[in-house]
Amino acid sequence: MDLGIDIGTSGVKAVLVSEAGAVLATAARELSLSHPAPLWSEQDPDAWVDAAIGTVDDLAARHPREVAQVRGIGLSGQMHGATLLDEDGRPLRPAILWNDGRSHAECVALERRCPSLHTISGNLAMPGFTAPKLLWVARHEPKIFARIAKVLLPKAYVRYRLTGEMVEDMSDAAGTLWLDVGLRRWSALLLHATGLDLHHMPRLVEGSEVSAVLAPDYAQRWGMARDVVVAGGAGDNAASAIGLGAIAPGDAFLSLGTSGVVFRVTDRFAPAPASAVHAFCHALPGRWHQMGVMLSAAASLAWLAGVMETPAPALLAPLGERVDGPSPVKFLPYLDGERTPHNDAAVSGAFVGLRGATGRSQIVQAVLEGVAFAARDNLAALSAASGPLSEVDLVGGGSRSPLWAQICADVLGIPVHRVEEGEVGAALGASRLGRLAATGEDAAAVCTRPRRLASFTPRASVSAAYDEAYRRWRELYPALKECA
Numbered sequence: 227m228d229l230g231i232d233i234g235t236s237g238v239k240a241v242l243v244s245e246a247g248a249v250l251a252t253a254a255r256e257l258s259l260s261h262p263a264p265l266w267s268e269q270d271p272d273a274w275v276d277a278a279i280g281t282v283d284d285l286a287a288r289h290p291r292e293v294a295q296v297r298g299i300g301l302s303g304q305m306h307g308a309t310l311l312d313e314d315g316r317p318l319r320p321a322i323l324w325n326d327g328r329s330h331a332e333c334v335a336l337e338r339r340c341p342s343l344h345t346i347s348g349n350l351a352m353p354g355f356t357a358p359k360l361l362w363v364a365r366h367e368p369k370i371f372a373r374i375a376k377v378l379l380p381k382a383y384v385r386y387r388l389t390g391e392m393v394e395d396m397s398d399a400a401g402t403l404w405l406d407v408g409l410r411r412w413s414a415l416l417l418h419a420t421g422l423d424l425h426h427m428p429r430l431v432e433g434s435e436v437s438a439v440l441a442p443d444y445a446q447r448w449g450m451a452r453d454v455v456v457a458g459g460a461g462d463n464a465a466s467a468i469g470l471g472a473i474a475p476g477d478a479f480l481s482l483g484t485s486g487v488v489f490r491v492t493d494r495f496a497p498a499p500a501s502a503v504h505a506f507c508h509a510l511p512g513r514w515h516q517m518g519v520m521l522s523a524a525a526s527l528a529w530l531a532g533v534m535e536t537p538a539p540a541l542l543a544p545l546g547e548r549v550d551g552p553s554p555v556k557f558l559p560y561l562d563g564e565r566t567p568h569n570d571a572a573v574s575g576a577f578v579g580l581r582g583a584t585g586r587s588q589i590v591q592a593v594l595e596g597v598a599f600a601a602r603d604n605l606a607a608l609s610a611a612s613g614p615l616s617e618v619d620l621v622g623g624g625s626r627s628p629l630w631a632q633i634c635a636d637v638l639g640i641p642v643h644r645v646e647e648g649e650v651g652a653a654l655g656a657s658r659l660g661r662l663a664a665t666g667e668d669a670a671a672v673c674t675r676p677r678r679l680a681s682f683t684p685r686a687s688v689s690a691a692y693d694e695a696y697r698r699w700r701e702l703y704p705a706l707k708e709c710a
Contacts, residue, residue: 227295228664230657231281232462232650233274233303233380235259235323235484236528240281241650242292243657247674250292252650253284260320265327265353265571267562268320271309274380275387279444286448294449298664299388299440300433300457300656302465303381305401308359311376311383315392318370321380322359325485325521325562327571329353332361336403340419347416348400348407348497348505353563353571354521357403360420377426381459388456389438392428395458397465397515399430400506407514408495410507431458433468433509434662434669457663459656460509463487463517468509468655470619470645471675475513478615480601480634480642481651482624486523488604490516490615498611502566509659510669516611518566518604522575523597524624526559530593534586541590547628551688552695553588555579557596558702564600567607568703576706594630598637599699605638617641619678621651628680635682636692645676 227250232239235257242251255277260268286293306324311317322328333351336358337343343351351358356377364371378386379402382394399405399412404420404427406413412427431437440454460468463481467489470479475493480486492514497505504517522529531538556578563571577592605615620642624630628644635642658672 227292227297228657228661229282229296229299230653230655230660231278231299231301231384232465232653232656233278233301233384234462234652235304235325238274238277238281239650239653240278240285241653241657242285242289243654247672249650249654251285251289253281255280263328267323267326269307269323271317271321271380271383274384278384278388282448290449296450296454298455298457298660300658300660300663301381301385301459302462302652302656303379303384303398303459305379305398305461306354306356307380308356309378309380309383310363310370310374311378312373313375315376315386318373319367324354326359327353327563329358329362330571332358332365336361336419340416343403343416344497344499346406346413347403348495348499349403350499350502350569351403352565352569354565355401355403357416357420360422364421371421374426376428377422378428382428385438385456388444389441391438393431393437393458394428395431395433395437395460395509396507397433397509398461401461405507407505407507432511433458433460433464433659434511436663455660455663457659459659461506462652463489464506464509464515465655465659466621466651467491467515468658468673469651470621471673473508473510473513473669473673479619479621481622482523482597482620482630483622484523484525486520486597486601486604488518488601488608488618490608490612492516492612496612501607501610502569503607503611509655516608518607520559520566520597520600520604521564522559522561524622526557526561526575526593526597527624529561530590542627542629544587545591545629548632549591549629551691553591553595555584555588555592556699556702557592558706559593559596559600566604570707573703573707576702578702594633595637595695596699598634599696601634602637602696615640617643619643619645621645628682631680631682635684636688637696639684639689641684642682643678644680644682645678
């Protein structure tokens with residue numbers, strides 16, 4: 227048995243996985259976000275720990291015999307979150323999250339201070355990354371900055387609390403702007419550019435390697451053996467890739483989680499910062515990946531559901547499983563700014579084309595299409611960087627909707643496949659990394675591809691209309707930018 231824990235933005239999920247690789251049970255806890263100022267997004271690091279412990283408590287209570295057989299634990303987590311610890315390992319302030327946009331000016335300063343940033347890190351400086359956040363803290367909260375002993379990412383903080391060890395894996399570390407992504411080691415030059423040194427960083431391991439052993443108190447609490455290993459784990463998207471068996475060069479998927487991602491595996495470090503494509507380490511040795519990232523995917527639908535005070539499934543139901551063409555309303559899903567291809571933390575979302583006769587279903591459809599158009603932007607950026615994609619698997623909470631899957635296929639112009647366990651892909655991938663750390667098995671034997679539940683192909687009857695709708699949609703960003 228193996229256990230995977232995914233520390234997400236909106237909640238923590240845990241999965242218990244059998245020797246045969248089947249998900250036996252899941253557990254979840256919700257998390258809340260804090261937005262104390264415009265563009266700010268923060269969380270209490272200890273809330274991640276409490277939620278992670280609570281999910282395993284649930285599994286242990288319902289499946290004590292199976293949990294007692296767990297050999298390896300893997301962690302996945304939301305990337306980039308700056309968790310600042312003092313000398314006693316206690317958080318100095320709430321964590322500054324991946325969707326926090328306050329550090330735009332610091333990004334400009336970082337690129338000016340370190341001209342080799344793109345070459346070493348493979349990425350543009352964006353407010354979502356960790357390094358600019360530290361420059362913001364140094365400028366606006368200097369007393370806190372002076373007390374920083376360690377900077378951890380969300381899952382690394384949970385690992386520290388479960389094991390007593392401060393360790394990070396390569397895939398998550400690649401999202402800090404402090405990693406030499408090609409060489410897979412911390413860059414003293416990049417750290418120095420933000421006023422930090424190597425001693426502020428956790429030890430690095432590969433995602434499939436042993437990072438630590440579960441603390442005896444937790445092993446006893448959950449009825450586990452005293453030698454349960456905790457793997458290096460992975461950032462959420464790399465972990466999703468492991469859960470999907472996306473480990474060979476060219477493997478790709480589209481994630482419609484809180485944020486959205488188009489992800490492709492590469493066998494080398496392949497930076498493409500000019501198009502705001504991310505180039506990161508994968509969770510396995512000798513593998514890297516590229517990503518196009520949109521900051522508000524399923525979060526856009528969740529926002530609309532909240533505004534309309536109607537659950538998302540009830541909003542989608544009147545539309546059925548497919549639509550006959552684009553909505554007359556256009557939606558820009560930039561509720562938290564945008565990364566690929568715009569790298570614009572300040573841009574905001576918008577509806578365009580509203581009329582007195584506009585109905586709720588047209589607005590709902592516009593939100594689904596706006597996210598799909600943003601995914602097409604990401605697909606175009608990846609295609610320009612390293613060639614076209616011919617198909618993608620679909621994961622994340624948005625994968626539950628056949629309607630959204632069909633819209634994505636029609637907009638992207640390639641087949642989209644909804645897969646088994648698509649909603650727990652990151653936690654499943656984490657469990658697989660836990661197994662690899664515990665057993666040393668070959669990754670190809672463990673990281674198998676899931677069963678495809680349904681395939682959605684582009685429909686010729688609407689593809690031309692969606693191509694034209696996408697062309698008009700792309701004209702909206704520069705117009706909105708001009709009048710912002």
